[in-house]
Amino acid sequence: QYGTVLHREGRFDEALLRFKAALQVFNQSALTEYCIAQIYIETGRPAEAITSLERIFAGHGMGFGRFNMYALYIDYGFALMM
Secondary structure, eight states: OOOHHHHHTTTTOOOOHHHHHHHOOOOOOOOHHHHHHHHHHTOOOOHHHHHHHHHTTTTTTTSGGGHHHHHHHHHHHHHHOO
């Protein structure tokens, strides 16, 4: 996704627009939701990050399995502590 390139370049607002547009097309992508949560964490918006992460924990979409849930829990804990 182009949003990933924008995110890496620090163009967070543009990246969020791309990721949110992607969710409108396919709203069951936990990976896209996770990218959104990452931007919220990096831009100091923990409440929004928590909302995105909780949607993933609730079974929102595809893209995460047992092998990579650790990253979600670390980011969730970090957002809770912000």
